[in-house]
Amino acid sequence: MVKFANYFLRFQNSYYGNIRSANSSCPTTDVKWCIDGFDEYKLCIENPSILPTCILALMIGLFCSKRISQLPGEFPSRWYYHLTFFLYGIMMSSAGILHCFLNDDTKSFTSLAVAIIDVGLTSNIAVSFLFCGLCDIQFLNPKSATTRWLLFTTYSIIFILWTFGLTKQWSWAFNVLYTGVVSVCCFIYLITQLSIKSKHHALPALFVGGLYGGIGLLAGSFGADAVCKSEGPFWSQYFGPEFIWFLFSDISVAFMFLYVIRANREQRILVKTYPIDFEKYPGKL
Structure with missing residues (x-):
């Protein structure tokens, strides 16, 4: 994330012809691997270490969204979780394109468009988790068209x-x-899940996912300098704050998927064991 913050600044500076510098212990230039092709064409990949994490994220996003859509039984928030995990795979794909193939081309419209998709989807995935949590506790009606309209309006904003x-x-x-x-959306999502008694047995997976996500976010933002100092100038080029943020995001989302699966299973077991109308008698849950 610290490299993206630098990219964010570089994009602005090069786009408007300004020159700025930022104080940081992390490398100011990215690692670049190039392969010679035909007619003097070179295929170059910047930040090669994060490309596998982006490919892994795409696989996680597509697999998890498909599995969630196939979960048996009643799952009112299914569509929102399906959308959230699918968007994660798309977001990390755009991040891989941006950081590995377009990092030097900051003046082009393509770089601007991919950058907006990357950061916009990152924020909107957090918003999606917020909506998932609010639908889980019935604060929002997951089957209402108004809820979906509100979600897409928020995306647009x-x-x-x-x-x-x-x-x-x-x-x-x-x-x-x-x-x-x-930070805010994921914290509110955590609070909503803690308030649902039927999901308490699945909470360890949620806590582990939140822990990895929190550590990755911290390492990629406020703790970036500390990570770079501890790794040194060489290793931080490959396994620095950005790599940690990307990898830990993948691990976090994988555990979030595990939580959703376990929580759904716990809910189905409760319904089968205690055939009670929970909406009519909420105190029985």
């Missing part, structure tokens, strides 16, 4: 804010729309 944040050089955009939105 996030993308618009990111577009202006990148093009208008809003200094607060990264901390508020990236770190802030992800």
Whole structure:
């Protein structure tokens, strides 16, 4: 994430012809691997160590979204979880394209578009988890068209804010729309899940997923300098804050999927064991 913050600044600076510098213990240049091709063409990959994490994320996103759509039994929030995991795979794919293939081409419209997709989806995935939690506790009606309209309206607002944040050089955009939105939405999601008694046996997977996500977010933002100092200038080029953030995000999402599967199974077991109308008698749950 610290490299993306630097990219964010580099994009703004090169786009507007300004030159700035940021104090950081992390390497200021990215590792680049190039392969010679035909007609003097070179295929170059920047930040090669994070490319496998992006491919893994795409596989996790597609697999998890498909499995969630196939879960048996009544699952009111199914569509929201399915969408959330699918968007994660798309978001990390765009992140891989941005960081590995377009990192030097900061003046092009393509780089701007992919950057907006990357950060916009990151924020919106956190918003999706927020909606999943609010639907789980019936604060929002998961079957209502109004809820879906509200979700997509929020998506649009996030993308618009990111577009202006990148093009208008809003200094607060990264901390508020990236770190802030992800932290707040995921925290509220955790609170909603803790309030559901029928899911308590599945909570360890949620805690582990949240722990990995929190450590990755910390390592990629406020703890980036500490990570780079501890690894040294060489290793931090390959396994620095950005790599940790990407890898731990994959692990976190995998545990979140495990939590959703276990929570759904626990709910079905409860319904089969105690055939009670929980909506009519909520105190019996």
